[in-house]
Amino acid sequence: MVVSVRGDDPPGPPAHGGAARPPVPPGPPAHGRAARPPVPPRPIPPRTFSAFRCWLTVYRRIWRSSVWSSVLGPVFYLGAMGFGLGSLVNKHGTASLGGVSYLAFVAPAILATSAANTGMAEASWPVFGSLKWNKIYIGAQSSPLRPEDIFRGHLIFMAMRLAMNAAVTIAFMWAFGAVRSAWVVLAWPVAVLTGVAFAAPIAAYAVLAKNELSFIYIFRFGMMPLMLFSGTFFPLSQLPGWLRAVAYATPLWHGVALCRALSLGAGLSPLGALGHVAYLAVLAAIGIWAGGRTYRRRLYV
Amino acid sequence: MSSVPLRMLPPAGQLARLRRAGRDAGSLHLIERHARAYGHAWLVFASGVFEPLFYLLSVGIGLGVLIGKVPGPGGRLIPYRDFVAPGLLAVSSMNGAMFDSTFNIFFRLKYAKLYDAVLSTPMRPAQVALGEIGWALIRGTIYAIAFTLVMLALGLVHSPWTVLDVPVAVLIGFAFAALGMTGTTYMKSWQDFDYVLLISVPIFLFSATFYPISIYPRAVQVVIECTPLYQGVVLLRDLTLGVVGPGLLWRAAYLAVLGLAGLYASGRRIGKLLLI
Numbered sequence: 001m002v003v004s005v006r007g008d009d010p011p012g013p014p015a016h017g018g019a020a021r022p023p024v025p026p027g028p029p030a031h032g033r034a035a036r037p038p039v040p041p042r043p044i045p046p047r048t049f050s051a052f053r054c055w056l057t058v059y060r061r062i063w064r065s066s067v068w069s070s071v072l073g074p075v076f077y078l079g080a081m082g083f084g085l086g087s088l089v090n091k092h093g094t095a096s097l098g099g100v101s102y103l104a105f106v107a108p109a110i111l112a113t114s115a116a117n118t119g120m121a122e123a124s125w126p127v128f129g130s131l132k133w134n135k136i137y138i139g140a141q142s143s144p145l146r147p148e149d150i151f152r153g154h155l156i157f158m159a160m161r162l163a164m165n166a167a168v169t170i171a172f173m174w175a176f177g178a179v180r181s182a183w184v185v186l187a188w189p190v191a192v193l194t195g196v197a198f199a200a201p202i203a204a205y206a207v208l209a210k211n212e213l214s215f216i217y218i219f220r221f222g223m224m225p226l227m228l229f230s231g232t233f234f235p236l237s238q239l240p241g242w243l244r245a246v247a248y249a250t251p252l253w254h255g256v257a258l259c260r261a262l263s264l265g266a267g268l269s270p271l272g273a274l275g276h277v278a279y280l281a282v283l284a285a286i287g288i289w290a291g292g293r294t295y296r297r298r299l300y301v
Numbered sequence: 302m303s304s305v306p307l308r309m310l311p312p313a314g315q316l317a318r319l320r321r322a323g324r325d326a327g328s329l330h331l332i333e334r335h336a337r338a339y340g341h342a343w344l345v346f347a348s349g350v351f352e353p354l355f356y357l358l359s360v361g362i363g364l365g366v367l368i369g370k371v372p373g374p375g376g377r378l379i380p381y382r383d384f385v386a387p388g389l390l391a392v393s394s395m396n397g398a399m400f401d402s403t404f405n406i407f408f409r410l411k412y413a414k415l416y417d418a419v420l421s422t423p424m425r426p427a428q429v430a431l432g433e434i435g436w437a438l439i440r441g442t443i444y445a446i447a448f449t450l451v452m453l454a455l456g457l458v459h460s461p462w463t464v465l466d467v468p469v470a471v472l473i474g475f476a477f478a479a480l481g482m483t484g485t486t487y488m489k490s491w492q493d494f495d496y497v498l499l500i501s502v503p504i505f506l507f508s509a510t511f512y513p514i515s516i517y518p519r520a521v522q523v524v525i526e527c528t529p530l531y532q533g534v535v536l537l538r539d540l541t542l543g544v545v546g547p548g549l550l551w552r553a554a555y556l557a558v559l560g561l562a563g564l565y566a567s568g569r570r571i572g573k574l575l576l577i
Contacts, residue, residue: 065492068499080506085364087516088381092369102367129491133412216345225355234363 051145051153054136059157066161074169077110078103078176081233096235100180100264107178108187108263109232111169112255115191118165119199120223122158124215127206130154137207137299147295151207155200155288162195163188173263181265190262190277194255197280200287204294226252231260254279327424331432332439346440349397350447356389357382357455372513374535374544386457387537388510390448390466391473394441395505395530398474401437402481403497407488416575426572430564434478441474442467452541460543469540469553473533476556479563480529486570504530529559 059066082103089102097105130136140150166188173179202218209215229239230252236244247253258276261268339346365382373379409415416429445467452458484497508514508530514522525531532552539549 062490062492065495069495069502072499073502076503076506080511084507084512084516085368088368088371088512089364092367096367213342213345217348220348220352224352228355228359228363233359234367238363238366240362 045149045152047145047149048152048156051140051149052156053153054140055154055157058136070165071168073114074110074165074172077114078107078169078172078178081106081110082176082178096237098235098264098267103176103178104180104264105235105260106233107173107176108184108259109230109256111166111173111187111191111263112194112259113227113230113232113252114169115162115166115195116198116226116252116255117223118162119158119195119197120202120219122161123199123203124206124218125212127154127203128209128212128215131207131298132212141299141301147299148292150299151203151291151295152288155196155203155291158199158203159192159196162192162199166191166195179263181263183262183265187259187262190255190258190280193277193280193284194251194259197251197255197283197287200284200291202287204287204291207291207298208294226250231256251280251283327428328432328435330422330424331419331429332436335436346443349444350451353389353393353444353448354451356393357386357451357457360385360389361455372515374539374542379542382455383457383459383542384513384538385511386452386455387466387541388534390445390452390470391530391533391537392505392510393448394445394470394473394533395477395501397441397444398437398476398478399481399497399501401440402433402478403485403488403494406433406482406485407491407494410485410571410574416571420575426576427568429571430479430482430568433482434475434560434564434567437478438471438474441478442471445470445474458541460541460545462540462543462545465540466537469533469536472553472556472560473529475560476529476533476563479560479567481563482567483563483570486567486574504528509534529556532556 086102086106089097094100094102094105131138137150141147145153169191170179170184170188174184206215229243230236230247230250232252236247236253239247254276258268258273261273361382364385365380368381370378371381371384373384419429420426448470449458449463449466452463481497488494508525508528510530514525514531517525532555536549536552536556539545
């Protein structure tokens with residue numbers, strides 16, 4: 001059992017030589033030179049950053065396989081839904097879509113939905129696996145990292161993956177002619193926010209999960225109905241009234257509606273956009289707060 | 302679970318009976334093991350029925366209204382929900398079989414070390430392959446029956462031939478489970494599952510599940526006709542809509558051959574991986 005010096009106090013003498021750790025704040029001068037100037041404050045707390053760097057190290061070894069699904073996934077979905085299914089929809093008439101082609105209608109929804117899906121996928125099995133299977137968290141636990149650092153570092157990594165995937169999707173949307181407005185550049189941060197709004201609460205839960213079966217329920221009764229009924233593949237106006245009210249309350253609808261308005265450049269007031277962003281930001285903030293607590297409960301020794 | 306007695310092998314009498322029953326009866330032990338292991342997770346098992354229900358409802362309320370009528374088998378115009386329901390049954394058979402035979406098998410192979418334990422008993426690799434695929438098919442049968450009942454309840458069934466949907470869905474599951482299991486024996490890490498998605502997602506999206514392949518150029522159509530899912534979708538769609546001809550037997554034979562080839566290959570691969 002490795003006993004380590006850890007906790008909330010500023011890092012003291014390193015307990016065991018951690019080569020991957022960032023330099024500790026000013027200690028005694030190294031080579032007898034005059035005292036160094038104080039280290040300027042960093043934008044990200046260094047311990048969170050080193051937890052993030054751990055995931056970068058992992059990712060540097062595995063990016064090759066994920067890059068294919070990140071790049072080809074959006075191509076497949078935009079092609080099949082936008083062009084294949086779209087050919088049937090466009091033939092039948094697109095008045096209920098607001099007169100735009102089905103490709104332009106569905107592409108921003110695919111952007112938001114795949115961000116939510118990536119958020120769920122990156123925050124469930126990998127978080128659980130870091131405790132149970134490959135034990136990355138257990139390793140991090142025996143370093144000076146606090147549980148909150150482990151959580152935030154992992155969450156930053158998830159946000160990075162979300163940003164990469166969303167950028168690729170938007171690029172393909174543009175290349176396929178699905179974009180109607182330059183505002184689409186703002187759909188990039190919105191997609192990332194949508195993903196984080198899913199990832200943070202799910203990670204907060206996943207770290208406490210007893211077994212991996214619960215994720216199947218989240219996917220089956222959470223993600224799946226959200227994906228199908230959040231105005232993604234058909235406009236909400238087709239749902240019966242009570243189901244529409246439920247859809248308005250779900251996070252994915254806010255992401256889809258905002259991405260769609262930005263991509264089409266129509267149908268949104270600044271106040272409405274602010275409302276969507278506020279909803280997603282509050283959900284993400286609750287997730288980040290809850291994650292700090294649940295990680296501490298599970299990982300603090 | 303505490304009432305289940307711990308035993309490594311069935312009682313001698315039962316084992317002898319099974320040996321007499323047939324060469325491959327050993328695979329029944331693996332199926333029994335999975336049935337017991339899933340005993341506490343029966344709710345996960347049962348809740349799988351909801352997935353097709355959500356899909357069918359979303360198509361019925363949403364996409365069906367947007368699309369109207371599409372050309373079905375024989376060029377007749379049919380409502381979109383009638384067109385897509387058999388396709389969704391095929392997709393759910395494929396996805397269930399792929400999930401069982403890739404993620405679950407990989408976990409048992411690399412983490413749970415289940416087969417290391419199994420192969421230290423009189424069971425042989427071919428029996429492991431048969432047992433795993435048999436288990437996937439039992440699950441697939443239950444889901445296929447549930448899906449067909451949901452279709453019946455929603456008024457999407459138009460022919461008595463639909464009773465054959467269940468065996469055909471199981472056949473699709475057999476082909477994908479056997480091929481998926483063979484692929485899994487070549488995998489080294491969880492990252493390789495990205496490649497599984499890379500194959501299964503386009504098959505799922507482009508194999509005439511959501512729209513007729515007549516929108517593609519002929520060269521693309523030929524490629525799609527080679528995928529097992531396309532053959533399964535056509536089989537199910539023709540049966541459900543009552544457009545039945547002898548050509549369907551060839552499609553079924555194609556799926557069966559793929560499945561048998563995968564069954565043979567996966568048994569050999571498991572032996573090669575785990576027996577020195």
